Amino acid sequence: MTGTVVGQLISLSEKWERENCCHGYYKNTLDDIKGNRIFLAVEGGTVVGYLFGHKEVTEKTTSVYEAGTSFFEIEELYVKPEYRNRGIGSALFQYMEKAVSPDVDMLMLGTATKNFRAILHFYIEELGMEFWSARLFKKIR
Ligand SMILES: CC(C)(COP(=O)(O)OP(=O)(O)OC[C@H]1O[C@@H](n2cnc3c(N)ncnc32)[C@H](O)[C@@H]1OP(=O)(O)O)[C@@H](O)C(=O)NCCC(=O)NCCS
Numbered sequence: 001m002t003g004t005v006v007g008q009l010i011s012l013s014e015k016w017e018r019e020n021c022c023h024g025y026y027k028n029t030l031d032d033i034k035g036n037r038i039f040l041a042v043e044g045g046t047v048v049g050y051l052f053g054h055k056e057v058t059e060k061t062t063s064v065y066e067a068g069t070s071f072f073e074i075e076e077l078y079v080k081p082e083y084r085n086r087g088i089g090s091a092l093f094q095y096m097e098k099a100v101s102p103d104v105d106m107l108m109l110g111t112a113t114k115n116f117r118a119i120l121h122f123y124i125e126e127l128g129m130e131f132w133s134a135r136l137f138k139k140i141r
Contacts, residue, residue: 005038005040005047006030006033008046008047009028009033009038009047009050009052010027010028010029010030010033012047012049012050012078012080013027013028013076013078014027015080015081016078019081021113021114021115022111022112022113022114023112023114024112025112028076033052035054036052036053036054036075037052037053037054037055037072037099037100038050038051038052039051039052039092039095039096039099041079041083041088041091041092043083048079048080048083048088049077049078049079049080049083049088049089049092050076050077050078050092051074051076051077051078051092051093051096052074052075052076053072053073053074053075053076053096053109054072054073054075055070055071055072055073055100055103055104056070056071056072056073057069057070057071058070058071064130064132065105065106069105069106070103070104070105070106071104071105071106071107071108072096072100072103072104072106072107072108073108073109074093074096074107074108074109075109077089077092077093077109079092089122090122090126090127093127094127107129109123109129111123
């Protein structure tokens with residue numbers, strides 16, 4: 001594979017930051033990636049997309065889960081722009097779902113993607129996630 005995997009992940013996250021498509025997204029350092037379980041989409045020895053996250057256990061009971069529920073927190077899902085809309089993002093998600101299913105009861109993620117309609121369609125209609133909450137803003141001065 002070209003370069004180290006971690007080097008390729010950091011370089012993809014630099015591209016993601018430059019794309020400016022997610023509020024508050026900054027490129028990763030090694031520390032951001034450490035401790036996560038990483039799934040890669042590779043073409044010709046180059047990483048063209050990735051998903052990473054880690055297992056956690058809920059502390060408090062909420063309206064959507066009981067305290068003590070194990071879940072996989074999806075930290076990042078990214079596909080290089082020129083490889084998008086070919087099913088790679090969905091394939092990464094579905095592969096991860098199958099891989100983590102013996103260990104966790106739920107998948108969770110937060111999103112700050114500016115194209116919120118497309119991302120909600122992707123996660124809810126294409127990948128079967130459910131909507132929990134959203135934070136909105138309106139600048140008035
Ligand atoms: C979200 C993302 C991973 C999808 O990857 P992909 O390989 O294009 O996904 P697929 O081909 O499996 O599915 C395409 C779907 O992605 C969604 N999508 C398309 N463009 C998008 C965009 N600019 N932003 C967010 N979602 C988008 C649409 O729901 C699309 O569905 P459609 O084919 O019915 O129109 C990719 O658009 C991406 O890397 N976006 C930038 C990073 C990002 O926002 N990540 C999610 C953070 S929570």
